[in-house]
């Protein structure tokens with residue numbers, strides 16, 4: 001049977017299961033099955049595939065029809081300028097978090113040597129993307145989850161950064177080290193009670209999403225701790241939930257941070273705050 005016919009059967013199944021991205025998903029899953037790029041799939045629509053390949057493809061389609069994210073099925077996700085390995089132990093890198101990378105790169109000039117701390121490293125997508133663009137910087141990365149750290153190390157090796165990132169398994173609350181020029185963090189910030197309504201909770205780790213009763217528990221820990229971990233004039237670049245701007249800026253000011261910038265995402269929702277430790 002031809003690629004095009006298998007794609008059409010896949011479209012039908014995913015469409016019936018309300019997967020709005022059914023077209024691109026089928027093409028990605030076909031490219032995963034045949035181990036070729038999506039472009040090659042589209043250039044070879046009339047090519048016949050083997051029975052075994054059809055079986056593999058429909059196994060993947062059946063996973064996707066149950067709403068399993070594509071990034072977990074293919075085990076990778078593009079973020080910033082690279083591909084990162086993903087699995088169920090880490091949050092899937094989000095395009096929204098690219099704002100944090102962009103803001104950090106605006107702070108650090110190309111030839112500067114800075115020490116960065118990444119709190120809640122997950123897959124490693126933030127630190128690795130930043131280190132790639134800033135060749136003289138080094139990063140310490142912490143996470144509570146040993147399995148997330150294992151994957152972040154794999155990604156760091158893959159991108160050949162293992163000598164520029166050090167990993168620590170710890171709660172941010174218990175982390176003591178030298179002073180950093182920058183702290184970056186995309187902490188869990190979803191209100192505990194709202195988590196059950198998220199589609200992704202079936203697949204993504206709760207530890208990466210759960211921000212406690214008010215959604216601000218880990219954010220507050222990161223801010224309080226950054227007060228000790230940052231040098232004077234050091235910068236804190238924080239991703240937050242769209243409805244947390246007022247509470248987070250108030251808390252930052254209480255902790256003597258100066259608010260430099262509040263960044264909105266492409267959907268015009270608050271996404272990221274850049275602040276400076278002033279004393």
Ligand SMILES: C[S@@+](CC[C@H](N)C(=O)[O-])C[C@H]1O[C@@H](n2cnc3c(N)ncnc32)[C@H](O)[C@@H]1O
Nearest residue numbers: 091120121122143144145171172186187188208
């Ligand atoms: C929202 S995910 C972000 C992952 C990655 N940085 C990204 O942007 O895709 C938050 C990460 O913080 C970790 N984490 C949660 N609570 C933590 C804590 N108290 N101390 C350190 N890491 C924590 C989770 O295990 C998870 O990997």
